[in-house]
Amino acid sequence: MKREWAPAALALRDAVRAVLADHGGVEIARSAEERPRVRGDDLRPALESVGVLDLDPLGDAEESEAAMLAVRACGAVVAPWPLARALSVPVEWRARCQAIYVVDGPVSHLDHADLFESAGAVPLGGDPLPRAVAPTGSRSRAPLDPFGVPVELRGPAGAAALPDRALLMSFVLDGFWVAGALETVALQAAGYAGTRRQFGRPIGRFGEIRWRLADIAVAMDGLDELATYTWFQVHRGRATLADALALRLGMLEAADSVLRHAHQVFGAIGLCEEHDLTVLDRHLAPVLLRPASLSRTRSLLLEAVNRHGFRGTFDVPRR
Structure with a gap:
């Protein structure tokens, strides 16, 4: 197994770290709890500015490495934008689906579900056809689920099964x-x-x-x-x-x-x-x-x- 990351992937990781540091690091997550608009108004444009939201984890090796390190850099400050959910969407689906959630059994809340106009949920070990995620209220602000949003799963979100x-x-x-x-x-x-x-x-x-x-x-x-x-x-x-x-x-x-x-x-x-x-x-x-x-x-x-x-x-x- 290759353990050394590509220079381009490391460069993107450093760029993501710099952007997040400029926005306050862990302080972004703290402030987003009080002002949830920070997620879409400030954090998403910051990530877009370095090209993170366009990455394909299933693309070539260098791009996939960059996606892994970018997600890791966001995790380091628990950045309140669900990058893992957005990058889980196959590139060819992104025009019609903005996020993919993996679920198990009945679902009452999903984190950051209010950020997406169209998201799909795929059950573990079940039908790989995503079901549409529909928010049913505002975020709960529970201490251990700060961005949990009440949702219900509706009909199919598309005609194709998730690979x-x-x-x-x-x-x-x-x-x-x-x-x-x-x-x-x-x-x-x-x-x-x-x-x-x-x-x-x-x-x-x-x-x-x-x-x-x-x-x-x-x-x-x-x-x-x-x-x-x-x-x-x-x-x-x-x-x-x-x-x-x-x-x-x-x-x-x-x-x-x-x-x-x-x-x-x-x-x-x-x-x-x-x-x-x-x-x-x-x-x-x-x-x-x-x-x-x-x-x-x-x-x-x-x-x-x-x-x-x-x-x-x-x-x-x-x-």
Whole structure:
């Protein structure tokens, strides 16, 4: 597997980072909760200015790499524009569909659904024909679902089924978005451990904090490696739903580890609304809960492995 990203992809990542930094970084997410128009009036034009919204994750290797790194850069500041949902739409569909959501079972809310005039929802393991997403009210502003919008799923959003690779790539995009957010959490935890002093020395010199930082690093590295490997497989048409769900399971477990240990490192300050860790944690919640929670993802993965088998260090045949 190729681990080095193309120079053009890295250049776009840096451009996205610069644009987001100019707009306040994590502060964009905080301000969008109070002024939701920020998403469409400020953030979308900023992303359009560097060409992010035109990327095709299923295009050539360089463009696909650029899409992954752009999504990761947006995740690093939990940018409140659903880039992963927009880029999940196959290029040939984008004139009539602006976003694709993957759902599992009955759906009551979808994040940022109010931003799109036309969006489709595809059930996991069901009919791949997208159903139209219709907002039925204003966003809920629930603490752990800050941009959740009540919706109902209606008739078919088109005549064509969503290609398998597009469905799988949706999971990969989520994996990179979460990896970006967790990297920010990890860097903040490490920085705080180096500057916060107790008993005359930085808390990062205490064993209790060191092993928490070590667990954060291991979880981060594991998610990075798994997301990159799954992207490699999906882009080349070698992956199945089992691979995508394995990535989601790894993503959920990594997020649980990183956030849990980071809150222990920060202590009470990490629970304050003024601290970025709280914003990152809250804005990660929707993607960690939808389309499936940790336990549900495990069940779906088992079903997918039985149906498709699983290629890995020790291959599992399908049953």
